[in-house]
Amino acid sequence: MNAQSLLHALETVVGPAGIVCDPEQMASYLSDWRNAYRGAAALVVRPATTEQVAAVVQICHAHRVALVPQGGNTGLCGGSIPDDSGTQVVLSLTRMTRIREIDTANETITVEAGVLLQHLQEAAAAVDRLFPLSLGAQGSCTVGGNLATNAGGTAVLRYGNMRDLALGLEVVLPDGRIWNGLRGLRKDNTGYDLKHLFIGSEGSLGIITAAVLKLYPAVRSITTAWVALPDARSAVELIGSIRALCGDRLTGFELMSRQSVDFVLRHVGRCSDPFAEVHPWYVLIELSDTQPDAPLNDLLEAGLGAALERGWVLDAVLAGNEAQVAALWAMREGISEAQNHEGPSLKHDISVPVSRIPAFIERTDEALLERFPGVRIVAYGHVGDGNLHYNVSKPPGSDDDAFKAQQAAISEIIYAATAALDGSISAEHGIGQAKRDAARRYKDPLELELMRALKRTLDPEGLMNPGKVF
Template sequence: MSGLSAALVQALHAVVGDAGLIRDAERMQTYLSDWRNAYRGCAALVLRPASTEEVAAVVRLCAEAGVALVPQGGNTGLCGGSIPDDSGEQVVLSLTRMTAIREVDTGNETITVEAGVILQRLQEAAAEVGRLFPLSLGAEGSCTVGGNLATNAGGTAVLRYGNMRELTLGLEVVLPDGRIWHGLRGLRKDNTGYDLKQLFIGAEGTLGIITAAVLKLYPAPRSCNTAWVALADVAAAISLIGRMRQLCGDRLTGFELMSRQSLDFVVRHVPGCNDPFAQVHPWYVLIELSDTQVDAGLDALLESGLGEAFEEGLVVDAVIASSEAQVAALWALREGISEAQNHEGPSLKHDISVPVSCIPAFIETTDQALLAYLPGVRIVAYGHVGDGNLHYNLSKPPGYADADFKDQQAALMQIIYDATARCAGSISAEHGLGQAKREAAEHYKDPLERELMRTIKQALDPQGLMNPGKVL
């Protein structure tokens, strides 16, 4: 219990009760490492408040005592942003008991939820009233709304609906001194000064703790068509997405790019997943169209677009799903990549973004540089082509020792990040900086931007107690 006085522990216990305070070392372990076991830490204790008022009371007590807090949601991140350091003096503040759906306003097309609501439950609540909440990602069965907001999550439907910044109208936030900002406004127009909610979205809990949000709802799709398409190269994917955008407009909901290496891992390690084609191809895209009309002519649109692309040599082969089961099978190939790669030993995750037009050149030159540095390294490249976001992950060469591969992490990361910088890209598209990319951001992010970020941090959290060691 290093750093925490008995009086403070007693006061915190009085706020959250028996169900909200965990001191047992074995029970705490779940909160002290990420799902990949890539980051581990220690903590004085774990607190699980059940309301915004309890969060505020906890924050006030810890602020008065100078105790650092590490906010945590579903703990599904990839950059260690929700894991405490190894001092054993920080307190993990889990929002997983705050699971209320406070209001569904179909007239305003909004839903107000607490930070601990699981993303899948949010999707279900929207569906129950005939609406869609469009954020969708592989961890949706366990990630929370608070974590999605803290990292400005994107997912597979960003092309049409945008990321969490675009999906959020209002926030409720506990500030570092324990005050509550009541910003739960469902307004689409509010030009009365700074858009404060945007400070907290993507801040990874370093400026305050998001406890609830007003989110946008959309009409539920009533028709959907999905295709798995084989391509000869990445340039063909860029040409194809341009063609499909022109043809389909905002009915183009998803356009996901995957390398052959990505598909190999999925077919090898994810039960029930099979290659849709008999022949091997170097690249694939998963295309999804959706519409609110039952008979929207999506079949004809998809077939027309792919047919013309085939005639021009952009498409090598394609299969269009003819049932919900086939749609699910195709999406499983895309969503199983991250899990499948874990079976191949340690993986180095890189979540970068570059202008869409730069994607082919980025992949070609970066692939060459990586293979020249570490022959045999397996490059698992996939992502959301429409917004320039690539998950550019690395697995060790066959037979290479895990420890030796990890020793190469810094050099491999520099190759990727240098290439990203040359394309005027970002070293983090949707996973955040956490602790994994904090030091890299010092090098690759504009110095003035870093200075402005520190100014904001100092103004809101002068004691530096909100998720210290993350982002900055």
């Protein structure tokens, strides 16, 4: 089928409003938000219903045209960007924005894949409920993309990631059939739990078009603290102590190196250092409760006081109002933006068992600085789930291209240390294009073969987001 025939066939399904073929209008679909990955496409198709998605997939399947599913296009590994052949079709879910049902008795919400995460959060809040996934890109990322990458964020410690928050899915399979698994059940022991095949699959097994997601009681009390630590090992000791004292009230526990904070203070104008003295490491701790007057300040002060006596904490400050809470979170959320101002950076998203975070940092810092003197290591992340964003910025004043040329060697050091500590080379960003080669080296060969067998079973023609994950 030539391009014009394909355009006509798809336009009969989605209408003129569902087709993008003008090069200027297509540009935003063909590059990721960092401009790190670029591709080309025959066209972009934007179906508005599940039935339209299915019809589009059937047409492309019949004519062996590869599809690249895309949500908000906020990923970091190139998973939603087509290749450079110009033959693939980008299938954007951004017109599928209906909230189909809110069931407060069942504590669930059913939404389509194109719903923005922020709009999902607002819909939950409107019925006095909480949808707890929280990401820096929540104003532009979509539910479908969150599910396809099994997104995590800052509240995984208490609520889990998207795999934990999803009860049921609706999926268009690679041949165009629709699997309706939109069941809001917490118990269903009738065989394989198929939704978990598609969550985290990055659109390589099918296209998620809708989901039943869990809701939680609204939060009415929050306490936030900025805490200085002598080393990363103290963070592991501290989180164990605070968790034992506060239980499920512990919602966030974010670790940041001083280098991370220095970049934020230098480049994010609204931020200021909470302490007069410089410290090696910091954590941002958040407690929350459904009770309006929960004694969270007392709990956290008691926990931090005990940690201070043990030498795990050097200093601490509790936010006194919402503005101060926002200011502390701005320090954490500004790291990625701030690092961009320091020139090229090599970003890594790894996880290791919580107990091994200090060993990972110590070993990897030492190995990198010995091999690449002067590099600046920006380490931060979610201590409670073992996820570190371990990024490397070039030495000040060095050549950009020369630094970029070291990417493979730098990544190899980081991934080897991760593997040695039984970790994962991708904690929450996925594989996409960026980590295919590394996945072949560091995933168990049998595990990879089982994944390929699933791919062959569901997508024998290899038309669903080819070149991603594998």
